[in-house]
Amino acid sequence: MEQKNLDQIIRETVARYMKHSLIVAGNWKMNMTVREGMEFLEKLGPVDGKVMIFPPYTTLAVLAGEFRRRGITYGPQNFHYKDSGAYTGEISLPMIRELGCDCLLVGHSERRSYYNETDEEIHKKIQAALSENFFVMLCIGENLDERKSGQWKKVLRKQLLEDLEGLSRDKIPYIQIAYEPIWAIGTGVSASTEEITETHRYLKTVLQELTGSDIPLLYGGSVNEKNAAEIGSCPGVDGFLIGGASLKPDKFRKIIEISKRE
Ligand code: PGA
Secondary structure: OHHHHHHHHHHHHHHHHHHHEOEEEEEOOOOOOHHHHHHHHHHHOOOOOEEEEEOOHHHHHHHHHHHHHOOOEEOOOOOEOOOOOOOOOOOEHHHHHHOOOOEEEEOOHHHHHHOOOOHHHHHHHHHHHHHOOOEEEEEEOOOHHHHHOOOHHHHHHHHHHHHOOOOOHHHHHHEEEEEOOHHHOOOOOOOOHHHHHHHHHHHHHHHHHHHOOOOOEEEEOOOOOOOHHHHHOOOOOOEEEEOHHHHOHHHHHHHHHHOEOO
């Protein structure tokens, strides 16, 4: 009963955010030493709105308090689904929790393609993270061939079904999705507003069917301070996941400003 009330509160808070501002999430990938991260935060200055940053582990660990002090939600770009053990090079959820993180990035296309992360593994990670009440930002996306051949709906639907399989009702408020067409990541050319609108409409329908809820759906792929307003006004876009432009404090700040809706 207590859990239900908490979930209700979270759901209402997320709904309130959605009405007022877009979510602005920065994926720093393998960029930003601790020193560079600190300089970034100093140049960025105070922020309000729903701002998230996913730094590399070292920067995450050292600057956790700085993110928290500034009201920026922070978390890792990857993690292992086991709590501990002989998994050289991996980081576990208890380690992440100790840093005060409450959100995680899962299933980024670079993890899927460079490190062969499968939907099965992503599913295990999501299950583990949700059982510990982390907020999960799941990335999905199709490649250029899949877009051109008209397979994109099938591909995206499969990712959602496999990654979120068995999702229980009480965990729904902890899920956010980032739609990132692989062909638009890091290319400087985002998907068109027509493509974004059509894809987000489709994904919202699948998510509704799957969960019965309006799950927050972000767009990612060459978002910058120039195209954010246009992309953010597409129906079904609840925020951005930003790579390159999240490394520049002036650009990131502009996107945060654009994303305020009051
Ligand atoms: P980009 O990266 O903004 O540099 O295209 C987005 C991402 O990979 O999350």
